[in-house]
Amino acid sequence: MTADPTATPRAETGPLYADVIVPRHLAGSFTYRVPRSLKPVLRIGHLVLVPFGRSVLQGAVIALRDTHPPSVARDRLKEIRALVTDGHAAEIPPELLHLARRVAEAYVAPWGQCLRLVLPPRAMAKTGASRFLLTDLGKQALAARQSGSSAVLDLLRRLKRRPSGIKGATLRGRPDQSQHALLASLVEQGWVQEMPDPGLSHGRAAEGPPAGEARDLFCGEILSPGDASFHPTEWESRIDGALAARRPARMLVQAASPERLALLRHAAGRTLEQGRTVLVIVGEAERAELIAAALSRDGAVAAACLHGAVPDNQKAGMWERIRREQTRVVVGTRSAVFLPLRSLGLIWIDREEDPALKEPQEPRYHAREVAWMRAQDEGALLVLGSTHLTLESALGDEQGEQALLKASIRRETATVEVVDLRGEERGTILSSALVEAMRDACARQSGVLLFLNRKGYAGALICRDCGQVPRCPSCQVAFAYYRLKGALRCPYCGGTRAIPDLCPSCAGPRVQLIGEGTERVEEEVKRLFSRARVLRVDGETMRGPKQAAALYQRIRRREWDVLVGTQLLLREDLVPAVGLVGAVQADAGLSLPDFRAAERVYHLLVDAVGLARPSSAGGRVILQSYLPSHHAIQGVLHQDETVFSTEEMSHRTALGYPPAVHLVVLHVSGTQEKSVEQAASAWVSCLSALPVRGTGASGTVGHGSGDRAGGLIILGPVPSPVPKLRGRYRRQILIKSPSRDAAVRRVRATVLQLEQESPFRSIKFDVDVDPVEMW
DNA sequence: AGCACGCCGACT
């Protein structure tokens, strides 16, 4: 961000100064003197060790220069300690350095922080540092003042104050060099002890690899095309065409998982033939393993798999092999989008709607968007694949921002019916229509699956007359039933209410608890069908790999007539297609406090429909609902995506939610409630007052949103849903903007301004661009 | 963010 890489022509001896970014929450870069020995070799992208405050850090060189920055006196500049090597000079490939910067800009995060994303895994570890601790002998020596030297006593006292020890770099890095010798002599005397620095303790080796064994049993089917209606050749040729162009392109593939994987295999093979490489990104580690295995199946492709559960030491080796193009196909979770693949030809995002593609901490990037940045920079084809495309992706399609191809592969589905639960008797779990259909399916032994979407909905209150859920008046969030207290409780503000006798919306008397869950459904099935074999599939019965594997077996061996379960039933290849699927509470989840609630419910129900056999094979789906007119239900009923998406889009547009606008959420937190409030208000006025300054790094030309209002809608500040967390008060501001770029530019300018202003020293300003979890 | 300094209350 500082300094121009192509500054002044430098002397033959090489550059005098280097701008370095470090992996810390710091906005700018830091300038260092280049030692004579490095002058001829140092290049942009090199990893270097630099003294930083009291410690030594790894950083990356982002610019070389012959003049020191005017803001810092020359004698304050420190010298680069060394080049990081692992045989050769370690360096960050230029495209990745650039990618890190683009991410930093797009998500208003420090470039140095984004540097972490592209660093080789090994380099993340601490630089073999050590700590110094005071020994018992040293304590005695201090107590007895066994040394006349005040320097020695000072040092001993300092060490004593810090039972966890002080880092070697800290002690040695002090201004006077005598410390070094002093320390050595104290170690020799046995007063001070040197220990290896434990470094980052959050190495996550504990998680271990996912339980792949139980799962492998079911991989066999994954690539078998669903049914005869799949005509892949057309889409294969479209992909071939897009790959042959060797230009950045985006393509949407809407198809069921087996078809998608078949297409991926084809695309991967074609990309490799071109001499280019393939990157596949998915939300979950488990699915990454599955896809990697599927791609590698016949040995044609050697796909590496990278995700959080892979131990760090293995990651380092994989990173190297990828960089050397020994590994040419990689499947991984979101952070894998930063892997150093060269001559990248294809990036495939599978299940692009998966919220896990969004990083929940700074830098809060979305792997789908980063993938698009990479595809643009490296001339690759980006494929967004899913059974359900997000409205965001679908709208991008219609707007034709980029050359976009859309593949939609349809399967024949089951017949869908809706049962209006408001017409049923009080307390009905299984409507008579569903029971009838179950009886029928059991008689044919075609299999029954009862699907309960109760996520975030366990134990709530619903009105049997109007279908409404009582909401917290201050948060507009559905109340949850709190069993312990027998009362309603708002999950966000914590406010409690007694259970009302009458519905707050329609004043009807039929207010009831629902969401009792799978157990109750299971009991009901057993009561009504005493001879049926019932298996329950939920978080409880699937807990632990052993139990899960056993349950897999039983499902597999068809030791059941009725399966009752949660979303777990939707797992890939868990259940063979059945004759009847019942969605027990199809509208559960519609009341969640999230503007994407309806979209999620719709997707879940479409998935549930996919679990039934096609109607030509007698497949039926019954949706039980209190809100049968809701467009999520109607869309599934009519098997017409536009029924859902048209209505949903008009809601989003009317209420100002994506994809009609872009959202940016700003978080302000601090220990003093008042200053948090003040800072939040200051941010809002700064946002609305600031005439957009041309500070930006003069990237792309703006979209003509230069007017004062900038088309931004600024809401808040309001207390965050959890207004106080770990002693810090939190407020948030919501920004809506037709242009993400305009909003981001504005926010970036204000963050810089606020962080520099003195009254807000201890306040943390946090930005979330395109939030996925809003609250 | 990380890391250490220094202020403050608790306690042998």
Place this chain on the structure above:
DNA sequence: GTCGGCGTGCTC
């Protein structure tokens, strides 16, 4: 006094 928690400030 000394121990150790927590708030504060700096990093070329």
